[in-house]
Amino acid sequence: MPRRPRLTGAATAALALGLVAAAPAAGPEPPVTDARIVARFDPAAGQTAENIALEPDGSADLTFAYARTVAHVSLDGTTTTRATLPVVAHPATPRLRRAVVTGIARAHDGTLYVNYATGTSATGIWRLSPGGGPPVRIARLPADGFPNGLALDERRGVLYAADSVRGTVWRVPGSGGPAVAWARRTELEPSHAGGFGANGVKVHRGAVWVSNSDRGTLLRLPVRDDGSAGPPETRATGLDGVDDFCFAGTGRTVLAALDGGQVVLVGRDGSRAAVLGEADGLSGPTSVAVRGRTVYVPSAAYRTRRAPNLVLARLRYPSGRL
Template sequence: MPRSPRAAATAVLAFGLVAAAPAPGSEPVVTDARVVAHFDLAAGRTPENIALERDGSADLTFASARQVARVAPDGRTRVLATLPAVADPATPLVGSAVVTGIARAQDGTLYVNYATGTAATGIWRLSPTGGAPERIAALPADGLPNGLALDERRGVLYAADSVRGTVWRVPRAGGTATAWAVGEALEPLRAPSASGFGANGIKVHRDAVWVSHTGRGALLRIPVGADGAAGPVETRATGLEGIDDFAFPGQGRSVLAALNSGSRVVLVRPDGAVVTVLTARDGLSNPTSVAVRGRTVYVPSAAYSTGRDPNLLLARLRQLVDHR
């Protein structure tokens, strides 16, 4: 969730509804946190979103640098691609051109959202064999495509627009974007003190599209009908102030969510209970997203408001949760 200075200032919110860490004597859900890579804030290497490679490497979008990079398990980092510069970028809420969400296909193809405030805004594809990034779908220049998710079974991509309150659906091969889900539940709050960010992170999980709403501090679920249409938006959790992107650590409905403004990662259980599992003491600095592979948890931090140490943190999932 790239931040303008104003948005960063307004995003420091109260966390009264979020549960505290586990009670003394209980076993922590996540342990052995360690930062494996530090990034150059001055160079715009602010990691916004993450996808995982089969060897455990992490593909990151560096929002402000307009780059996609790969971080090996030992922390070595190499830039895979840089999105083309645009003249006079005017991305809503941000001002600059930023690379946001990322999704990886089984064949190694990477898809990223590029928000510019110009005609270059859209979903771009990076071939696993190399070459220049290619735009496969245009998205509105006055929006902010943020989270990105791929449903390979249905052959579609979903992009969450933080400004227009829309989930866009695009054929994986490219083509015209369709407003798949819209409505008040996805729109940013209109209060003067609001951050301006609505729908943000997005995942496809068990015949539904899940979306985080930053302004509402909520986790939403949108069923996918047999015909591919969006069902009614369901609120599955609230009190998640500053929520950015998230991941499912199991096959059930428990979620690990990055709370950007509070530099925390929390576990949201199916009954709505929330437990803090990682904090700034572990190395988080405005975490933006979460990924899970087996028992390894990956958390990039962009340092948007802290201004300190954008990084990639790895930790161990001590217990697999919610397999149902």
């Protein structure tokens, strides 16, 4: 999640994939060992590693918020720009006053969807076709909002975008169309003026899960049979500065990025334990993704203003056991 005045960018990435052995938080082994930075970004070219989607071969698609780009990082270290969002002449994005690309989601056919926050009529959800071509906006979102995390529910054919300013989760047809305020609750709002509320969002086992950065909470909103939102359930608290997150397996164990410099493992009972930190190379982590036993953690360095990067880790146990 972008933060205001202290932000910096990043430039080219050089990738040399590495692995980190990780143990469950409750075991005798350290939660994470042998951490390695596998991609480094130059904070001078606007490539802040904000959000991530994984390709079937294990490569990654990253949004670089302040470069307004979506980049593809292959397994051999090649980094290419997949798309650049259009220039906005006078961006007025709430909190930041500049245009940023935030959340990203990938469909099984390779289509990518990204949030673009500009403070203008360009704000919304944009689609990148797997065959290439320029990004196309498929849904307009309020210019005075801040679309942040993005999740795709292919079974229902809808996208969910978390609005950090308006305390809203927007729902949009995957094929494009008008945005509907699917959930608008106090629990999703910032806790103070100028803050960030709803941030990360994921669809998991019949519910939409949302993190709230200001309140340090992880919420579960059931999806009713008619597709509407059920009342939010608070599943974890005390997650100060939580940004985006992902599920570590088929259960309800979560890996959450805290912008203060940690990734924590959140148990189904709400308990939490740090599994990665600054000593492992994190520099303001923004999101987490898991493929099998491999964990990906982009850091945008919004607070530190140095060493944005990508860290990989390996779960000790298969994800289905968590």
